Amino acid sequence: MPEEQKTAETEQERFADFPRDLSRSFTYLHRQRKKYMDDRLRGYGFVGGMPMILLYINRHPGTTQDAIVSHMYIDKCTVARRTKRLEELGYISRETGKEDRRENNLYVTESGEKLVPVIREILQDWAKSVTRDLSDEERILLITLLDRLIHTDVE
Secondary structure (H helix, E strand, O other): OOHHHHHHHHHHHHHHOHHHHHHHHHHHHHHHHHHHHHHHHHHHOOOOOHHHHHHHHHHOOOEOHHHHHHHHOOOHHHHHHHHHHHHHOOOEEEEEOOOOOOOEEEEEOHHHHHHHHHHHHHHHHHHHHHOOOOOHHHHHHHHHHHHHHHOOOOO
C-alpha cells in the first residue's frame, strides 16, 4: 500500500474519533477542575458550581438568577438552590429589584468578598497545573481556539 494512502487512512481514523475525543476532553477537564475545587473549598460549605456562581455575582453586582442561568448554562432550579445556599452561608445577599419587584438582585457580602480571592487563586493554581506542559504561546492559542468554539452557533 502506498505511503500516501496509509497516511490518508490514518488521518481518517483519527478524525473518526474526534467527536468522542472532544467531548471526553471537555468532560474530563470539567470534572478534574470540579474535584480540584471541591477538595480545596470543602470547608466553606460549597456544593457544585457555587464558587463559580459567587465569582459571577462578584463580577456582576446586582445580577439576577436568570442572568446566571443564561451565562453559565445551568438550569433554573440548580441556580435557585445554589444561590439560596450561598445566601444561607452568608456569602451573598438579595435585594428586591427596583424595576421588577418579582426579580431579586444578587450581591456578594463582606464574607463572600473575602472568599473571592481564595477561589480565584485556587482556579489559577488549577489552570497552571493543567497547562504546565504548554508554552505561553500554546496557552494563548488554546484559549483562542476555545473562544472560537464557544462563539460558534450550534445548529
